[in-house]
Amino acid sequence: MRKIDVAVIGAGTAGLNARSEVVKCGGSALLIEHGPYGTTCARVGCMPSKLLVAAAERARAVHDAPTFGLHAAGGLEINGRAVMARVQRERDRFANGMVRSTEALPEEERLHGHARFVGPTSLEVEGERIEAGAVVIAAGSSPWLPPPFDDLADRVLTSDTIFELEDLPASLAVIGTGVIALELGQAMAQLGVAVAFFNPFDDLGPFSDPELKDAARSTLGAELELHLGAEIEDVEADGDGFSLRWRAADGTGHERRFAQVLVAAGRRPNLAGLNLAATGLSLDDKGRPEWNPETTQCGDLPIFMAGDVAGGSGLLHEAADEGRIAGANALLYPKVEPHRRRTPLAIAFTDPQMAIVGRRFADLDQSEVAIGAISYADQGRARVMAENRGLVRLYARRGCGTLLGAEMLGPRVEHMAHLLAWSCQQELSVPRMLEMPFYHPVLEEGLRTALRALAKELAMVSERRCEDAADKPGC
Numbered sequence: 001m002r003k004i005d006v007a008v009i010g011a012g013t014a015g016l017n018a019r020s021e022v023v024k025c026g027g028s029a030l031l032i033e034h035g036p037y038g039t040t041c042a043r044v045g046c047m048p049s050k051l052l053v054a055a056a057e058r059a060r061a062v063h064d065a066p067t068f069g070l071h072a073a074g075g076l077e078i079n080g081r082a083v084m085a086r087v088q089r090e091r092d093r094f095a096n097g098m099v100r101s102t103e104a105l106p107e108e109e110r111l112h113g114h115a116r117f118v119g120p121t122s123l124e125v126e127g128e129r130i131e132a133g134a135v136v137i138a139a140g141s142s143p144w145l146p147p148p149f150d151d152l153a154d155r156v157l158t159s160d161t162i163f164e165l166e167d168l169p170a171s172l173a174v175i176g177t178g179v180i181a182l183e184l185g186q187a188m189a190q191l192g193v194a195v196a197f198f199n200p201f202d203d204l205g206p207f208s209d210p211e212l213k214d215a216a217r218s219t220l221g222a223e224l225e226l227h228l229g230a231e232i233e234d235v236e237a238d239g240d241g242f243s244l245r246w247r248a249a250d251g252t253g254h255e256r257r258f259a260q261v262l263v264a265a266g267r268r269p270n271l272a273g274l275n276l277a278a279t280g281l282s283l284d285d286k287g288r289p290e291w292n293p294e295t296t297q298c299g300d301l302p303i304f305m306a307g308d309v310a311g312g313s314g315l316l317h318e319a320a321d322e323g324r325i326a327g328a329n330a331l332l333y334p335k336v337e338p339h340r341r342r343t344p345l346a347i348a349f350t351d352p353q354m355a356i357v358g359r360r361f362a363d364l365d366q367s368e369v370a371i372g373a374i375s376y377a378d379q380g381r382a383r384v385m386a387e388n389r390g391l392v393r394l395y396a397r398r399g400c401g402t403l404l405g406a407e408m409l410g411p412r413v414e415h416m417a418h419l420l421a422w423s424c425q426q427e428l429s430v431p432r433m434l435e436m437p438f439y440h441p442v443l444e445e446g447l448r449t450a451l452r453a454l455a456k457e458l459a460m461v462s463e464r465r466c467e468d469a470a471d472k473p474g475c
Contacts, residue, residue: 004030006330007123007132009115009274011102012039013316014307015138017323018330019109027331030132032125034114037102038095040140040308041316048091048163049183053349055083056187060351063190067386078192080168087163117278120301134302134330138323139274141267141308148235149175149263155237157262159184168193169259173244177204177226179348181264186350189224196225196258198232198246205354206346208362209407211373215391216409219352235261269309279303294338296326302333313346343425344405347414352376352390355417358405358424361395369395369404372430372454374446376410381441387411394420394450401429401460416447430454431461 006022008015011033022029041047062076102110113126123130143158157165159180171194174185181197182205189195204216204226220226229249236243245255271287281289281299288311289298296304306322308314321342329336348354372394382388390410396403406420423433430451438448455461 001129001131002030003131004028005133006030006136006327007032007115007121007130007134008136008138008327009123010138010140010270010307010309011037011110012138012140012307012319013041014140014309014319014323014326015136016102017320018136018138018304018306018327019105021324021327022331025328025331028109029327030109030111030130031102031105032111032113032115032123032130034112037099039098039316042094042098043091044160044163046316047094048087049159049180049187050349051087051090052083052163052187052191053183055086056190057351059192060190064386078168080191081166083191084163084165084167091163114273116273116275118275120279121303134304134333136296136323136326136330137271137274137298137303137305137309138307138319138326139270139309141269141314143263144266144268145263146175146265148232149261152235152237152261155261156242157260159262159264159267162262165260170194171241171258171260172196173198173242173256173258173261175199175232175261175263176265177228178264178266179206179346179350179354181262182220182350183348184262184264186220186224190351196227196256198227198230198244200229200231202228204228205348205350205409206356207354207407207409208360209393210361211393212361212391212407212409216354219389219409220350267308267314269311271309292338293322293341294325295329295336296322297329297333297336302330304330313344315346317342317345343421345417345421347417349414352387352410353408353413355406355408355413357408357417357420358403359395360405361393361407364395364404368398370398370401370454370457371395372450372452372457374450374453376443376446379443379446379449381443381445382411384441385411392416392446392450394447394454396430396454396458398458401431401455401458402427403430403433410446411443416444419444419447429460430458 005027006029008019009032011031019029019031062072115123115125118124121132121135149156172188174181174197177197177199185195207213231247234245241257241259242261243257247253291305296306304326306326307319325339343358346356374392376382376390377388392408394406403423434451438445
């Protein structure tokens, strides 16, 4: 039997940060992992997906070059094997770096095997008993395969396996229209793959604002084949592809063959097999315990969850924060401390990009909120770049004018989303934001337009002399 202050189940981003925090605070930690080292981000998430997106962006730039009077001699030739080889080569570089840093940890502080609870803080790992003062669960998540694709788990692609392709497929059916599905599917389409998206619901991307939902459907629908409200009735796999039968939203039946199928219908927490029932925690109908995001504690026991397994955003920066909070509170138990979480920030690397900052439209009391908007259809810098598509909506509290959040679809909003997240976290008011400098011509000027609309809606002006209302003739 081994005794330890904190046992950490999972050696991904959340687990590594939890372990680091425990050690930094003077405690002893045991890192338990049953799979290969290397985080979800490096192996199958952020990094390989952005490598694929980066290739697609270059292809899109060549495709759009004639808009600027530029023509590539001989046209665009896409070498699918070379595309995937670079994705895998750079992916392996990122992942191997994480593997090396994890393997550099003292061997006595690492244990390989499946962990299962045999008591509130007692674990069994491949026959070895571990008695811990507290446990951090950072076991990650796995792709979910809905029926009828669950019977073809060894044949269809998921976000965990798509990066192992040796070449780009001729055609691809994407099951799902969430962020992961759109990033991967759109990138494949821009690289010349014939892609069709399927979703039994009307959702597209992360938006909750009805106007952003409409903007996403019209913008992405203009270039992508979207089958929203479509029910997959059957899928058959043979040696050279898949045959899909589906019923469209209008009730008509359709059938088509695809070279590959990517199931990107969401991920599920890796809780099965942990035997959480042995902890005494109260579990819901999906086997999940009550969880406090400010402390990361489960119920009132010395058990903490961090990262994807907690069922939250599935974002690396959130997982890292939760790992640190969990590690600190695991040592402090029973005097756990709530932590102020950072302003929510989520970005999708689609074309145009999508972002959610702060509080979503659906989470707001509309009677207490003012809204300012900017369409990027005619925004100056966006037109210069021929990327003039999208809509941004900003939400502020009536009375004080504090910025609460935003939902964004537009060119390179990954950068503007950060500015808004920082503003939300600092609880800046709309007039105060309008006192900040805005260069010309930049995409951020669109944010100023939306802020001006918000200030007008709020009937608020700056307390200081401010030149933000100054016009720029000819722009």
